[in-house]
Amino acid sequence: MSDLIQKAQLVKGTTTALGTSTTKEKNQALLILASELRKQTEFIVQENQRDIDNGRHNGLSESLIDRLVLNAQRIEEMADALVQLTELTDPIGKVMEEWERPNGLLIKKVRVPIGVVGMIYEARPNVTIDAASLCLKTGNAVLLRGSSSAICSNTALVKVIHDALKQSSLPDGAVQLIEDTSRQTASDMFQLNDYLDVLIPRGGKNLIDTVVANSSVPVLETGAGNCHLFIDESAEVQMAIEVAVNAKTQRPSVCNAVETILVDRIWAAQHLSKLISALQEKNVEIRGDTFTQKYGEDIHPVTEEDLYEEFNDYIVAIKTVESVQEAIDHINQYGTTHSESIVSDNEQHVVDFMNQVDAAAVYHNASTRFTDGFEFGFGAEIGISTQKLHARGPMGLEALTSNKYLLYGNGQIK
Amino acid sequence: MSDLIQKAQLVKGTTTALGTSTTKEKNQALLILASELRKQTEFIVQENQRDIDNGRHNGLSESLIDRLVLNAQRIEEMADALVQLTELTDPIGKVMEEWERPNGLLIKKVRVPIGVVGMIYEARPNVTIDAASLCLKTGNAVLLRGSSSAICSNTALVKVIHDALKQSSLPDGAVQLIEDTSRQTASDMFQLNDYLDVLIPRGGKNLIDTVVANSSVPVLETGAGNCHLFIDESAEVQMAIEVAVNAKTQRPSVCNAVETILVDRIWAAQHLSKLISALQEKNVEIRGDTFTQKYGEDIHPVTEEDLYEEFNDYIVAIKTVESVQEAIDHINQYGTTHSESIVSDNEQHVVDFMNQVDAAAVYHNASTRFTDGFEFGFGAEIGISTQKLHARGPMGLEALTSNKYLLYGNGQIK
Helix, strand or coil: CCHHHHHHHHHHCCHHHHHCCCHHHHHHHHHHHHHHHHHCHHHHHHHHHHHHHHHHHCCCCHHHHHHHCCCHHHHHHHHHHHHHHHCCCCCCCCEEEEEECCCCCEEEEEEEECCEEEEEECCCCHHHHHHHHHHHHCCCEEEEECCHHHHHHHHHHHHHHHHHHHCCCCCHHHEEECCCCCHHHHHHHHCCCCCCCEEEEECCHHHHHHHHHHCCCCECCCCCCCEEEEECCCCCHHHHHHHHHHHHHCCCCCCCCEEEEEEEHHHHHHHHHHHHHHHHHCCCEEEECHHHHCCCCCEEECCHHHHHCCCCCCEEEEEEECCHHHHHHHHHHHCCCCEEEEECCCHHHHHHHHHHCCCCEEEEEECHHHCCCCCCCCCCCCEEECCCCCCCEEECHHHHEEEEEEEEEEEECC | CCHHHHHHHHHHCCHHHHHCCCHHHHHHHHHHHHHHHHHCHHHHHHHHHHHHHHHHHCCCCHHHHHHHCCCHHHHHHHHHHHHHHHCCCCCCCCEEEEEECCCCCEEEEEEEECCEEEEEECCCCHHHHHHHHHHHHCCCEEEEECCHHHHHHHHHHHHHHHHHHHCCCCCHHHEEECCCCCHHHHHHHCCCCCCCCEEEEECCHHHHHHHHHHCCCCECCCCCCCEEEEECCCCCHHHHHHHHHHHHHCCCCCCCCEEEEEEEHHHHHHHHHHHHHHHHHCCCEEEECHHHHCCCCCEEECCHHHHHCCCCCCEEEEEEECCHHHHHHHHHHHCCCCEEEEECCCHHHHHHHHHHCCCCEEEEEECHHHCCCCCCCCCCCCEEECCCCCCCEEECHHHHEEEEEEEEEEEECC
16 A cells, blocks of 8 residues: 555544544644644754755755755744644634524534645645644644655654654644655545545645646645735825835735736826836836836836736736726736725725625725735634635635534434 | 637626626516516427437436426426525625724625536436526526536526526626537536636536546535434434434435444344334335344345445445444444434433534434435525535535625725
């Protein structure tokens, strides 16, 4: 039997014990894990160094090496995050709804773990602890498949997890790492419907697209963000400029950063030059339509491809529009249904925008940078879903749960 | 451009108008459709007759022909169902949660339509009206792909839908039927991620398995039911027998009927012979373990395959067990996580069973036959989900919805 199937069976075998463990037991296990991470820092750093050495040997870029690094500070942050996780409300066992039928059947809808989560992820080894801890907190078993470049770090972290689970009352088989990091094991995971209830890819667009296209196990998709800001005719000038600069430049590499700014032509005629200056002061390259080009220097002509592009960089497209409707239509055509914002003082325009724009998060008078589990107040984040089934938008602990109906009768027959 | 892509674009183009239509507009469209169905009964019956003639010509069995038939009575029932649907609460627009963040951002989580639903289904043409009306009620556009054996009926029904939508304020492009019923169009639908938000297969196990294995569009899976009844040591005799007979024989062909009865040996020693007689009186074939065979005549030895089998017939497996734990373990191994029931007066056994059995619906002292959207009081049913993501168990209108976060600020930046 392959290592993959063997480990899949092992994790699945722990689901009943894990799913019925108490909040106290789960939190204790997380605290033990935090303590083991601190105790075994030296061992983890040493194993991580082997990945770094291999990475340098294989010519990995310094930015990828930086993602790989686990040092004392990063391990302390991981341990801290585990302690914080114990403070979050356990969603499992919560009665979501409860009603009685005319025949006397009492129906309770309760939150339960999903079961077995499969996680396929790239470089960052901290995902190993992050994914395992979120799954354990929600009573889910997890089968991990990280990248070959982080295999020594991931193996070390899972050893630490097992050391911790053995001291806890949770089954230590609940977290397993696939050590064979060949493409074949990832493809094999796509067909593990008998063992996995969901597959979560974490990494770049290629990884996610491959999983979505090939997995017959249901996928939780955390997709790209081609986000827009629309500056309405009635937008307050200072607010519009601050929101635009923040949404573009506060951290351009992330999915909730703005890629295209749509500007009403009337507002543009008066204030666009100020917006352009403010963006250029932050070293943002501007690609604008003909109208936009009149209001500044060094503006590249915007192309159709630019409007579909997630730059993830200090680049922004600016397009002027005649109306809020044109902005809405543009966003629904070019956007990726992630995060979209309007700055406006016109009530009807705001209502139309909020209702008609199809996205996980639609903002009025705020930066799109708040689409994030922590900023939403969830206390944890599995990722930001851009699909419409199961969970949409920032996913907290509840995204790792399902439901079960409990029906209490006294002999009801049909 | 293929007919498929053209129709997919057409339905997708209606989502904004449909998603923002009011409850009143949607209900009016459903009432007009009910009236058109009644008016055009003769036309529908005549087109349906062509499918029946083709079916007979192609040697379709009489039971399949029966599934095809649309007569005046069945059309009247369809129209009635539409009127009832208008009386159900519209889930769209409901504020599910609402909170304010420390920075003053107000976050509202609201119910929205999923967008575009793809429906792949077999013989029964009434699914055309059923699927279209549930989608319209929830503001979803729908791309229908029925079977070749019902193509004339489906085409006629979609013509009636278009006639109705043209008299309503909903976009008439919102419901489209793929007329090419080759296998290729079904396969092509599996890859329509740019147009479809979800694919719902309705039909036999083969159809569902094919869609799950091959679709990169997210699937709502309505799977098989290998359901169990466990009769505990403490079970009230009369209740246990009534529940067993009902769960097996009230309608053996459906997914929530019981396939295996697990009986505690102590109860069995005293009462199993009565249970066997009661089942045999209803012409149920019994396949039992060695212990069971002692308590009746004409009992076939049960095989390992029988225990995995969804008989969907007047056949039941009976297996005796030593404990509630053995019953739970058996169900979690052989079951399909659909509907499972315990008859018991022992409180601890009931708690263990309800908590540890992994299924969409777990019953105490009731027949499994209640796992059904109407029996749950949902007023409508899309199907019974056996997957854990998005929706689990009977799916009512809410299963056809997603959510959107609306964030209201006054210039918040990060």
